[in-house]
Amino acid sequence: MENKEYQYAESPFNVSRRQFITIGGIVVALLAIPIVWVKYLATSRNDYILARTKGLYRDDEKAKIRVSHANPAVAQYYKDFGGKPLGGLSEELLHTKYINRTKGLS
Amino acid sequence: MHSETMILKHPLSVRIFHYLLIASFLPLAVTGLALYFKPFAEADMNLLMQIHIVAGIILSLDAVAFFLIGFERVILFIKRMFAISINDVKWFSVLGGYPQKFLFKKKVPVPPMGKYNSGQKLFGICVLIGGAILIGTGWILWAFPHNLPRAAVAFFGNLHTFFGLLLTLFLPVHLFLGIYMFDDFKAMIMNGKIPYPEAKTMAPLWVEREIMPLK
Numbered sequence: 001m002e003n004k005e006y007q008y009a010e011s012p013f014n015v016s017r018r019q020f021i022t023i024g025g026i027v028v029a030l031l032a033i034p035i036v037w038v039k040y041l042a043t044s045r046n047d048y049i050l051a052r053t054k055g056l057y058r059d060d061e062k063a064k065i066r067v068s069h070a071n072p073a074v075a076q077y078y079k080d081f082g083g084k085p086l087g088g089l090s091e092e093l094l095h096t097k098y099i100n101r102t103k104g105l106s
Numbered sequence: 107m108h109s110e111t112m113i114l115k116h117p118l119s120v121r122i123f124h125y126l127l128i129a130s131f132l133p134l135a136v137t138g139l140a141l142y143f144k145p146f147a148e149a150d151m152n153l154l155m156q157i158h159i160v161a162g163i164i165l166s167l168d169a170v171a172f173f174l175i176g177f178e179r180v181i182l183f184i185k186r187m188f189a190i191s192i193n194d195v196k197w198f199s200v201l202g203g204y205p206q207k208f209l210f211k212k213k214v215p216v217p218p219m220g221k222y223n224s225g226q227k228l229f230g231i232c233v234l235i236g237g238a239i240l241i242g243t244g245w246i247l248w249a250f251p252h253n254l255p256r257a258a259v260a261f262f263g264n265l266h267t268f269f270g271l272l273l274t275l276f277l278p279v280h281l282f283l284g285i286y287m288f289d290d291f292k293a294m295i296m297n298g299k300i301p302y303p304e305a306k307t308m309a310p311l312w313v314e315r316e317i318m319p320l321k
Contacts, residue, residue, distance in 0.1 A: 006112040011318045
């Protein structure tokens, strides 16, 4: 039906098999290289995060004092000066309030 | 009789790809410019961003579908785009004869061209490379910005802006010359066919080397 409306068309042999494989190979390679690169960027970023996480766990395992309530200096503070944890004096001295400091940066 | 002889220049698959390209790239260019210059209020900019994303998804699906379904036409297109010869140098030295025609109403000899002239080849190369980069970087910026280092995302953002502006600058030229060559415009937008004499004049090498009569 459509053939009656035109008498000429492109030859189906405009691309040889060798050209098809060569150009197709280059196209696939050029698409694959950036994909591999982006994947490498994503995984290398994760490598930093994983290394940091591993380092924190290692530091934690090595630390002699791993929780604040087992810290003798903190215990001494409460015993000699602060009273009870979450007490009024400790709250006044140790707790802080939010202050927006970003205004000074611009 | 001779004037009724037609050549199928753009098959249906190419025309459908081009329709979707028009439907997606025009809103992408307009919203992209607005997102770059930020002339509107925040709510309007958010809406434009949503339109930009939807149009970008349509463009991506269109490109991927054509790449997979019409891979042999992609190969043929690339072969034509990168088939550079001395004729292209000569064509650019007179800029296809268009400035002389538009400004001085003067006709200068133009070297014979294939299916695409040298200007279209340059545009095609920019669309091919720039389009692939825009799609890739667009998806990274939208879908995976937190999976990559910040510096890399910033680099992809700059790349996206550069190629977006480049192709947007090409767009009015492409639209103007596309409509100016009206037979070609009709072939791409309507029925895919171009009169034989017109093709013989505009693309003699294409007619001579790549066209065959149907039995």
